[in-house]
Amino acid sequence: MTVSGGRMERERRSGGGEPRLEQQLCFAVYQASHAFNRVYRPVLAALGLTYPQYLVMLALWEDDGPTVKALGDRLMLDSGTLTPLLKRLEAAGFIRRERDAADERQVRIRLAAKGERLRAQGCRVQEAIGRALGEAAPTAEALRDQLGKVRDALLAALRED
16 A cells, blocks of 8 residues: 555555654754755855854854863864864955964964954844744744753763763
8 A cells, every 4th residue: 555655555565663854863964954955055144254263253252262172062063173274264354374372383363354344244143034934933943952951962972981
Protein backbone atom coordinates (compact mmCIF):
# COMPACT_ATOMS: atom_id res chain seq x y z
CA MET A 1 0.00 0.00 0.00
CA THR A 2 1.32 3.47 -0.81
CA VAL A 3 0.38 6.50 1.23
CA SER A 4 1.60 10.10 0.90
CA GLY A 5 3.74 9.60 -2.14
CA GLY A 6 4.79 6.05 -1.40
CA ARG A 7 5.94 6.56 2.19
CA MET A 8 4.50 3.28 3.53
CA GLU A 9 5.90 1.38 0.55
CA ARG A 10 9.37 2.84 1.15
CA GLU A 11 9.12 1.98 4.84
CA ARG A 12 8.12 -1.58 3.99
CA ARG A 13 11.06 -1.97 1.58
CA SER A 14 13.53 -0.45 4.04
CA GLY A 15 12.47 -2.82 6.79
CA GLY A 16 10.88 -0.04 8.84
CA GLY A 17 13.59 -0.17 11.52
CA GLU A 18 16.33 1.49 9.55
CA PRO A 19 17.09 5.13 10.21
CA ARG A 20 15.13 7.46 7.96
CA LEU A 21 16.53 10.78 6.85
CA GLU A 22 13.36 12.73 7.63
CA GLN A 23 13.31 11.38 11.19
CA GLN A 24 16.79 12.64 12.05
CA LEU A 25 17.00 15.66 14.33
CA CYS A 26 20.44 16.45 12.94
CA PHE A 27 19.01 16.62 9.43
CA ALA A 28 16.21 18.96 10.52
CA VAL A 29 18.80 21.24 12.16
CA TYR A 30 21.00 21.00 9.06
CA GLN A 31 18.09 21.97 6.78
CA ALA A 32 17.06 24.84 9.04
CA SER A 33 20.67 26.06 9.10
CA HIS A 34 20.78 26.11 5.32
CA ALA A 35 17.46 27.94 5.15
CA PHE A 36 18.73 30.53 7.64
CA ASN A 37 21.92 31.01 5.64
CA ARG A 38 19.95 31.56 2.44
CA VAL A 39 17.91 34.30 4.15
CA TYR A 40 20.92 35.84 5.88
CA ARG A 41 23.18 35.88 2.80
CA PRO A 42 21.67 38.85 0.90
CA VAL A 43 21.01 40.84 4.08
CA LEU A 44 24.58 40.38 5.29
CA ALA A 45 26.06 40.94 1.84
CA ALA A 46 24.61 44.45 1.98
CA LEU A 47 26.69 44.96 5.16
CA GLY A 48 29.79 43.40 3.63
CA LEU A 49 29.72 40.41 5.99
CA THR A 50 29.46 36.66 5.77
CA TYR A 51 27.42 34.79 8.38
CA PRO A 52 30.47 33.72 10.45
CA GLN A 53 31.78 37.29 10.31
CA TYR A 54 28.38 38.52 11.48
CA LEU A 55 28.60 36.19 14.48
CA VAL A 56 31.98 37.69 15.37
CA MET A 57 30.54 41.18 15.07
CA LEU A 58 27.54 40.27 17.24
CA ALA A 59 29.88 38.97 19.93
CA LEU A 60 31.98 42.15 19.76
CA TRP A 61 28.93 44.42 19.86
CA GLU A 62 28.00 42.68 23.13
CA ASP A 63 31.51 42.56 24.60
CA ASP A 64 34.23 44.54 22.86
CA GLY A 65 37.81 43.45 23.51
CA PRO A 66 37.81 39.71 24.19
CA THR A 67 40.94 37.67 23.61
CA VAL A 68 41.02 35.56 20.47
CA LYS A 69 40.77 32.44 22.66
CA ALA A 70 37.73 33.76 24.57
CA LEU A 71 36.03 34.76 21.32
CA GLY A 72 36.74 31.35 19.79
CA ASP A 73 35.38 29.60 22.87
CA ARG A 74 32.22 31.68 22.81
CA LEU A 75 31.59 31.03 19.10
CA MET A 76 32.79 27.41 19.29
CA LEU A 77 35.35 28.13 16.56
CA ASP A 78 38.91 26.83 16.56
CA SER A 79 41.78 29.19 15.83
CA GLY A 80 42.23 27.73 12.33
CA THR A 81 38.72 28.93 11.46
CA LEU A 82 38.62 32.09 13.56
CA THR A 83 41.98 33.60 12.57
CA PRO A 84 41.18 33.93 8.83
CA LEU A 85 37.77 35.43 9.73
CA LEU A 86 39.46 38.00 11.94
CA LYS A 87 42.04 38.83 9.30
CA ARG A 88 39.30 39.50 6.74
CA LEU A 89 37.33 41.63 9.20
CA GLU A 90 40.47 43.58 10.02
CA ALA A 91 41.32 44.09 6.32
CA ALA A 92 37.77 45.39 5.79
CA GLY A 93 38.28 47.88 8.63
CA PHE A 94 35.64 46.43 11.00
CA ILE A 95 37.99 45.30 13.80
CA ARG A 96 41.49 45.76 15.19
CA ARG A 97 43.68 43.05 16.64
CA GLU A 98 45.82 44.35 19.50
CA ARG A 99 48.35 42.76 21.82
CA ASP A 100 47.15 42.77 25.42
CA ALA A 101 49.08 45.37 27.43
CA ALA A 102 49.26 43.09 30.48
CA ASP A 103 50.16 39.91 28.58
CA GLU A 104 51.81 40.32 25.18
CA ARG A 105 51.01 36.69 24.34
CA GLN A 106 47.31 37.50 24.25
CA VAL A 107 45.63 39.22 21.30
CA ARG A 108 42.47 41.19 21.96
CA ILE A 109 39.83 41.90 19.33
CA ARG A 110 38.36 45.38 19.35
CA LEU A 111 35.78 47.10 17.20
CA ALA A 112 37.16 49.68 14.81
CA ALA A 113 35.08 52.81 14.15
CA LYS A 114 33.66 51.19 11.00
CA GLY A 115 32.61 48.12 13.02
CA GLU A 116 30.99 50.30 15.64
CA ARG A 117 29.03 52.19 12.96
CA LEU A 118 27.82 48.86 11.57
CA ARG A 119 26.07 48.09 14.87
CA ALA A 120 22.95 50.09 13.92
CA GLN A 121 22.67 48.27 10.61
CA GLY A 122 23.10 44.97 12.45
CA CYS A 123 19.72 45.55 14.09
CA ARG A 124 18.13 45.42 10.65
CA VAL A 125 19.43 41.88 10.20
CA GLN A 126 17.24 40.60 13.02
CA GLU A 127 14.27 42.50 11.62
CA ALA A 128 14.78 40.77 8.26
CA ILE A 129 14.97 37.36 9.93
CA GLY A 130 11.81 38.13 11.91
CA ARG A 131 9.98 39.02 8.69
CA ALA A 132 11.23 35.82 7.04
CA LEU A 133 10.03 33.71 9.98
CA GLY A 134 6.59 35.31 9.84
CA GLU A 135 4.12 33.31 11.90
CA ALA A 136 6.92 31.00 13.11
CA ALA A 137 8.67 33.92 14.89
CA PRO A 138 6.87 33.48 18.25
CA THR A 139 8.08 29.89 18.54
CA ALA A 140 11.66 30.73 17.57
CA GLU A 141 12.72 31.77 21.08
CA ALA A 142 11.47 28.53 22.61
CA LEU A 143 13.15 26.58 19.82
CA ARG A 144 16.43 28.43 20.43
CA ASP A 145 16.23 27.51 24.12
CA GLN A 146 15.51 23.86 23.31
CA LEU A 147 18.40 23.74 20.83
CA GLY A 148 20.64 25.13 23.57
CA LYS A 149 19.64 22.20 25.77
CA VAL A 150 20.34 19.77 22.92
CA ARG A 151 23.76 21.38 22.36
CA ASP A 152 24.58 21.18 26.07
CA ALA A 153 23.55 17.52 26.26
CA LEU A 154 25.67 16.65 23.23
CA LEU A 155 28.71 18.48 24.63
CA ALA A 156 28.23 16.78 28.01
CA ALA A 157 28.15 13.40 26.25
CA LEU A 158 31.45 14.25 24.56
CA ARG A 159 33.06 15.09 27.92
CA GLU A 160 31.90 11.75 29.35
CA ASP A 161 33.68 9.73 26.66
